[in-house]
Amino acid sequence: MSPxxxxxxxxxxxxxxxxxxxxxxxxxxxxxxxxxAGALTELRTQYDESGHGVELIETGGGWQILTxxxxxxxxxxxxxxxxxxxxxxxxxxxxxxxxxxxxxxxAEVEEIRGVNCGAILKSLHERALIExxxxxxxxxxxxxxxxxxxxxxxxxxxHLDELPRADELAVALRPAAEx
Amino acid sequence: xxxxxxxxxLVQVGEFSGPLDLLLTLIxxxxxxxxxxxxxxxxxxxxxxxxxxGLDDAADYLEMAARxxxxxxxxxxxxxxGEEGWDDPRAExxxxxxxxQQVREVVDVLDRLSEDRRGKFxxxxxxxxxxxxxxxxxxxALSLPxxxxxxxxxxxxxxxxxxxxxxxxxxxxxxxIAIVRDILxxxxxxxxxDLVSSGSQPWEILSVLLxxxxxxKSGEVKxxxxxxxxxxxxxxxxxxxxx
Numbered sequence: 168m169s170p171x172x173x174x175x176x177x178x179x180x181x182x183x184x185x186x187x188x189x190x191x192x193x194x195x196x197x198x199x200x201x202x203x204a205g206a207l208t209e210l211r212t213q214y215d216e217s218g219h220g221v222e223l224i225e226t227g228g229g230w231q232i233l234t235x236x237x238x239x240x241x242x243x244x245x246x247x248x249x250x251x252x253x254x255x256x257x258x259x260x261x262x263x264x265x266x267x268x269x270x271x272x273x274a275e276v277e278e279i280r281g282v283n284c285g286a287i288l289k290s291l292h293e294r295a296l297i298e299x300x301x302x303x304x305x306x307x308x309x310x311x312x313x314x315x316x317x318x319x320x321x322x323x324x325x326h327l328d329e330l331p332r333a334d335e336l337a338v339a340l341r342p343a344a345e346x
Numbered sequence: 347x348x349x350x351x352x353x354x355x356l357v358q359v360g361e362f363s364g365p366l367d368l369l370l371t372l373i374x375x376x377x378x379x380x381x382x383x384x385x386x387x388x389x390x391x392x393x394x395x396x397x398x399x400g401l402d403d404a405a406d407y408l409e410m411a412a413r414x415x416x417x418x419x420x421x422x423x424x425x426x427x428g429e430e431g432w433d434d435p436r437a438e439x440x441x442x443x444x445x446x447q448q449v450r451e452v453v454d455v456l457d458r459l460s461e462d463r464r465g466k467f468x469x470x471x472x473x474x475x476x477x478x479x480x481x482x483x484x485x486x487a488l489s490l491p492x493x494x495x496x497x498x499x500x501x502x503x504x505x506x507x508x509x510x511x512x513x514x515x516x517x518x519x520x521x522x523i524a525i526v527r528d529i530l531x532x533x534x535x536x537x538x539x540d541l542v543s544s545g546s547q548p549w550e551i552l553s554v555l556l557x558x559x560x561x562x563k564s565g566e567v568k569x570x571x572x573x574x575x576x577x578x579x580x581x582x583x584x585x586x587x588x589x
Contacts, residue, residue, distance in 0.1 A: 180469060182469075183468050183469050183470040184468070222466075224466075231468055232468070232469060233466035233467060233468055234466055234467045234468075235466065236462065236465045236466055239465040239466070239467070242467060248467040250464045250465065251464060253460075253461070253464065254456075254457075254460055255363075256363040256367075256453065257363045257364075259453040259456050259457055259460075260363055260364075260449055260450070260453050262456060263449050263452035263453050263456055264449055266452070266456075267452065279442075279445055279446065279449060280363070280364050280366065280446070280449070281364045281365050281366040281406060281410065281442070281446070282363070282364035282365070282406040283405075283406060320463075321460050321463060322456060322459035322460050322463055323459065323462060323463040323466070324459060330452065330455060330456075331451075331452070331455055333448070336448050336451045336452070
């Protein structure tokens with residue numbers, strides 16, 4: 168491995184949270200962004216191809232070394248770590264709507280889900296999966312919500328556009344009159 | 347009133363995440379074309395289900411029930427043959443159901459992604475805490491020579507340890523009492539030095555001391571010492587001698 172890849176590996180190992188590309192580049196003032204990108208690819212390839220128990224993944228929050236999925240059960244059995252609580256259906260629905268329609272106010276989320284969403288929005292906000300991005304114009308100037316990097320991290324994706332596009336979903340929004 | 351409180355909880359933990367979820371499930375179970383919903387039948391089913399699920403107090407479900415009944419009524423209104431521009435009263439409901447169905451599809455994607463992520467641990471993984479924990483103290487930085495120096499300082503300060511030999515049941519107070527009685531039977535009084543010699547073992551000395559204290563307590567002997575550190579004089583009590 169190149170010296171830069173080793174430096175990045177050490178930094179990623181030392182941190183339990185994802186490290187942003189900027190922070191990784193700041194480890195060595197002499198390297199360019201391209202060199203950092205190259206070294207990250209080198210490190211990831213190293214993990215993937217020479218058989219490591221960990222993998223390097225990129226999420227919205229940055230880069231992170233994680234254990235591979237096949238060892239989850241053994242690690243949990245040994246009580247070395249345990250999976251965080253699973254998100255409820257209500258939480259996932261609310262997150263799905265916000266991810267696709269952000270910025271979106273509470274009333275619109277409730278209109279789509281057909282239920283009151285005050286408590287679930289509060290809980291998602293406390294868990295930093297959504298944030299207030301501003302206030303809408305108009306009556307009452309309602310709070311508008313958007314997803315956070317922690318949301319991307321929760322899914323281990325880099326960008327929202329890694330989610331299926333609305334028109335790729337099986338059910339297209341077509342007017343009933345065309346039937 | 348109790349029932350109201352219970353069912354309010356059921357809404358939170360029920361198997362359906364809302365009235366649209368329940369409605370979609372009914373449509374799927376009955377294998378109904380979503381674009382041609384038999385509203386009368388679905389409305390009836392919906393009311394039965396929310397009653398059995400104890401959801402008939404929940405505002406969200408009641409609102410949907412009312413909506414279905416309204417659509418059912420609108421469907422019953424007579425319309426002229428071949429009338430143009432008839433608005434299907436179900437159109438809005440169908441739009442919402444399709445929209446919600448799309449949300450459910452995204453939920454499946456999110457669920458799969460978050461399940462995958464949940465099964466991977468970062469180094470030093472800690473269960474997610476929503477209250478901010480107190481900042482941890484920085485790890486102690488200490489070199490080996492520093493550690494040795496510290497140990498050395500502590501050892502210098504410490505006194506030389508006193509090591510005790512613990513001998514079980516070493517004292518023989520009974521025996522010592524017998525000896526004191528024997529001596530006092532021969533002489534009216536005796537001295538400490540008559541009872542212990544310089545060659546006596548510590549356990550012998552202690553046994554004699556305890557024997558004397560015991561006998562003095564019971565009134566068998568009288569102990570006298572003129573001044574501190576002078577010889578102790580032991581006098582047999584005439585009363586006990588008589589006994």
